[in-house]
Amino acid sequence: MITQKRKLLLSNIGKIGQLITPTQALEMISTYQRQVPNGTGAVLYSKELINKLLGVPGCVGIRIVNAISEEVHTPLLVAVDRFNKNITTLVAGKGGISPYYHPWETNRSAICQTGELISTTDAVDMIKAYQELHTGTTKSNLCGRELIETLLSAPGCDGLRFFNAYADGDQKIVMIPVDALHQSILNCQLTTSAGTLFIDFPAGDSTLACPPYCPQTDLIFL
Numbered sequence: 001m002i003t004q005k006r007k008l009l010l011s012n013i014g015k016i017g018q019l020i021t022p023t024q025a026l027e028m029i030s031t032y033q034r035q036v037p038n039g040t041g042a043v044l045y046s047k048e049l050i051n052k053l054l055g056v057p058g059c060v061g062i063r064i065v066n067a068i069s070e071e072v073h074t075p076l077l078v079a080v081d082r083f084n085k086n087i088t089t090l091v092a093g094k095g096g097i098s099p100y101y102h103p104w105e106t107n108r109s110a111i112c113q114t115g116e117l118i119s120t121t122d123a124v125d126m127i128k129a130y131q132e133l134h135t136g137t138t139k140s141n142l143c144g145r146e147l148i149e150t151l152l153s154a155p156g157c158d159g160l161r162f163f164n165a166y167a168d169g170d171q172k173i174v175m176i177p178v179d180a181l182h183q184s185i186l187n188c189q190l191t192t193s194a195g196t197l198f199i200d201f202p203a204g205d206s207t208l209a210c211p212p213y214c215p216q217t218d219l220i221f222l
Contacts, residue, residue: 001181002167003133003163007174008021010084010208010213012144012145013060013080013082013084013142013144014060014061014144014145014146015044015144015146015147016061016084016142016147016206016207016208017143017144017146017147017148017204018086018147018204018205018207018208019147019150019190019197019199019202019203019204019207020174020203020204020205021201021203022104022200022201022203024203024205025028025103025109025163025165025174025176025201025203025205026102026103027167028165028166028167028172028174028205029163029164029165029174031167032163032164032165032166032171032172033100034208035166036143036164039073039099039164040072040073040074040097040098040164041097041098041099041101041163041164042096042097042098042103042161042162042163042164043058043074043075043096043097043098043115043161043162043198044095044096044097044113044114044159044160044161044182045077045092045095045096045114045115045160045162046115046158046159046176047152047157047158047159047160049077049092049114049115049116049117049159050062050077050092050148050152050159050160051152052092052117053077053078053079053090053092054079054088054145054148054149056079056087056089056172057087058079058081058082058087059079059080059081059087059145060080060081060082060145061079061080061142061143061145061148062077062078062079062080062142062143062145062148062171063077063078063080063086063140063141063142063143063210063215064077064140064141064142064143064162064206065077065078065123065127065139065140066088066127066130066134066137066138066139066140066171067093067123067126067127067129067130068126068129068130068133069093069094069126072097073130073164074093074094074095074097074126075095075162075164075173076091076093076118076126076127077091077092077093077095077115078090078091078092078123080122080142080215081095084142084213084215085215086215088120088123090117091117091118091119091120091123092115092116092117093115093116093117093118093122093123093126094113094115094116094118095113095114095115095162096112096113096114096182098111098113098161102179102216103161103163103174103176103184103203104166104184104186104201105184112216113133114159121140127134127139132212137171138170138171138209138210138211139210139211139214140209140210140214141171141172141173141205141206141207141208141209141210142206142207142208142209142210142213143173143175143204143207143208146192146193147175147204147206148160148175148204149191150191150192150193150204151175151176151177151190151202151204152177153190153191154177154189154202155185155188155189156179156180156183156185156188157177157179157185158178158179158180158182159177159178159179159182160175160176160177161173161175161176161177161178161184162174162175163176165205167205170209171209172205172206172207172209173205173206174203174204174205174206175203175204175205175206176202176203176204177202180221185202186200186201186202187199187200188202190202
């Protein structure tokens with residue numbers, strides 16, 4: 001049975017997620033890196049690719065799904081509709097992997113890989129590989145399009161880096177906008193639903209983990 005809390009949280013998927021402080025972002029990222037010392041630090045996807053997912057008819061958010069590509073933890077992106085169902089018309093995978101590091105560290109080298117559209121078959125295989133290796137762990141995180149569009153509105157934004165993180169016992173995702181050289185953007189103006197906001201360290205938290213907030217579907221995309 002769907003609980004009242006679940007109904008409330010999923011009643012407006014487009015607004016899931018929030019801007020967070022640099023202190024919160026660093027604590028969440030550092031906690032993950034302490035608990036998973038040999039894991040993937042972050043994955044980078046281009047603004048162009050993310051906008052393709054947001055452009056899928058009915059998309060109100062994006063699900064970041066844990067998967068394995070070439071034996072490396074590489075989260076995938078898939079559009080989500082207002083009923084919390086995955087829209088598998090387009091699936092983004094093979095994002096650029098980064099090792100552990102401070103998200104606002106300067107002089108990081110640009111990486112060539114910023115993601116591409118992959119087939120549903122490949123996506124399912126990658127997700128199955130992760131879930132079979134990491135049973136009982138977080139399968140995905142759900143973020144509303146409002147937060148994603150806010151972060152993408154940073155001047156010069158060329159993509160988002162999705163950092164693996166932990167908070168309140170759940171695996172989370174901290175999203176940080178990057179420029180064309182894949183450096184984290186600082187001291188910028190963001191466009192929000194409430195107007196413009198000047199922020200020194202733009203960062204967002206994708207807040208709903210699966211489980212328990214999984215889509216009502218038998219598909220492997222969770």
